[in-house]
Amino acid sequence: MESGTFERPSWLEAEFIEEALHSREEYEGVSVVDSKVQLAAGKGDNYTSVIHRVTIQFKRKNNDETTERTSLIIKSLSSIEIMAKFLSDFKVFEKETAIYQVTIPAMFRLLRQHDERRQIHCLTPFCYKTSRPHTLILEDLMTSGFKMADRRARLDLAHCKMTVKNLARFHAMSLALYDEDPTSMDEYSEKVYNDTSREMMMNFITSAINALANVVERWPGFEKYGDKFRRLLPTIWDRMMEIVKPKPNSLSVLNHGDCWVNNLMFHYCPATGTVDDVKFVDFQLSRYSSPALDLQYFVYTSPSEDIRSNYTELLLEEYHKELQDTLKILHCEHHEFTIDQLKEEFEEKSLFGLIAAATVLSAVVADPNDVMDLENVKEDGSNMDLKLVEKPLSGRRYKQALEKLIPHFEKKGLL
Known part of the structure; x- marks a missing residue:
């Protein structure tokens, strides 16, 4: 046992760790002397996987004198039934492994070919190889000084600008890869909003919208919005399926798919304390579609209310400038996508943002005690208790956020 109530997985032994380390050139031939395992995500910080941090002491080949240290982040299949089924049915680990080990390296290969400055900036952690199914082993970014922001406070303007700029670089590189090899995006066709996933996803969405309606109509002055949310349900699936489709004669890119603060x-x-970089993790929901989807998801889950209310247009402009600059470096200027097109497409995808606010934002701002417990929910979500779903929706921070967002979405004609 480690960390009091935490039990180390039986498969997480020295041989497994060494196999992973040996897949990175700088750790070739090392031997593990000792390792310690702890849970790397607290309650409310991750919903789809079990995440461990493994701190390792190792020695290099032909050097028995010096012991060095490193650490890894290891993601494995959730023990929660509904999440395990979701991850398995949608081949989520396979998709994420392909992104880290195949797609992203190919994207950066193209950037290295075209960027004369050779200032190659990696946007993700290194992914180690493993033969264990449903397992992902990543570089621990904390060893390089990276850390998560406070999800409940959400992000200020500097953090948001940094995020959309790096998102633009990621999108642009994926477009260059598609130009070179259109089959490179085949793996990332829509997996969430399609006919195969309809039953599971509609059970989830129906529970989420009904629970939100129940909570909202208890707020003074918001009584009418309960039924407005419920009236979304008969058409929401077909509308969402249409929204996530790549748009003909427009820009399609590899979306992160789950671009929220966590x-x-x-x-x-170190000198000023100002944010100077951001890296993306968790590509389990990536899709090939409009860049406006990532932007909608991010804008309605992660910035503070002040930033969302007053700086969304600025963030779109920052994104667009970085997108154009990176496309130019990659010799992809022939892809025309004006700032007006981006803003128009962003508005067209507004329902995607509303669903993110209805289903994800509550998790962003929830206190640990208000986090939804999915332990006893069936794998198809059919027995999801509305009271269970209502718990994170009833928090003070979420109420404050929704009281601003509901009139905003109503003005857009979505409610």
Whole structure:
């Protein structure tokens, strides 16, 4: 046993760790002397996987004198039934492994070919190889000074600008890869909103919207919005399926797919304390579609209310400038996508943002005690108790956020 109530997984032994380390050139031939395992995500910080941090002492080949240290982040299949089924049915680990080990290296290969400055900036952690199914082993970014922001406080303007700029670089590189090899995006066709996933996803969405309606109509002055939310349900599936489709004669890119504050790791300048970098983690829901989907998801889950209310247009402009600059470096200027097109497409995808606010934002701002417990929910979600779903929706921070967002979405004609 480690960390009091935590039990180390039986498969997480020295041989497994060495196999992973040997897949990175700088650790070739090392031997593990000791390792310690702890849970790396607290309650409310991750919903789809079990995440461990493994701190390792090792020795290099032909050097028995010096012991060095490193650490890894290991993601494995959730023990929660509904999440395990979701991850398995949608081949989530396979997709994420492909992104880290195949797609992203190919994207950066193209950037290295075209960027004369050779200032190659990696946007993700290194992914180690493993033969164990449903397992992902990543570089621990904390060893390089990266850390998560406070999800409940959400992000200020500097963090948001840094995020959309790096998102633009990621999107642009994926477009260059698609130009070179259109089959490179085949793996990332829509997996969430399609006919195969309809039953499970509609059970989830129906529970989420009904629970939100029940909570909202108890707020003074918001009584009418309960039924407005419920009236979304008969058409929401077909509308969402249409929204996530790549748009003909427009830009399609590899979306992160789950771009919210907990999937961002920030670095800060030691001298000034200001944010100077961000890396993306958790590509389990990536899709090939409009860049506006990532932007909608991020804008309605992660910035503070002040930033969302007053700086969304600025963030779109920052994103667009970085997208154009990176496309130019990659010799992909022939892809025309004006700032007006981006803003129009962002508005067209507003329902995607509303669903993010209805289903994800509550988790962003929830206190640990208010986090939804999915332990006893069936794998198809059919027995999801509305009271269970209502718990994170009833928190003070979420109420404050929704009281601003509901009139905002109503003005857009979505409610």
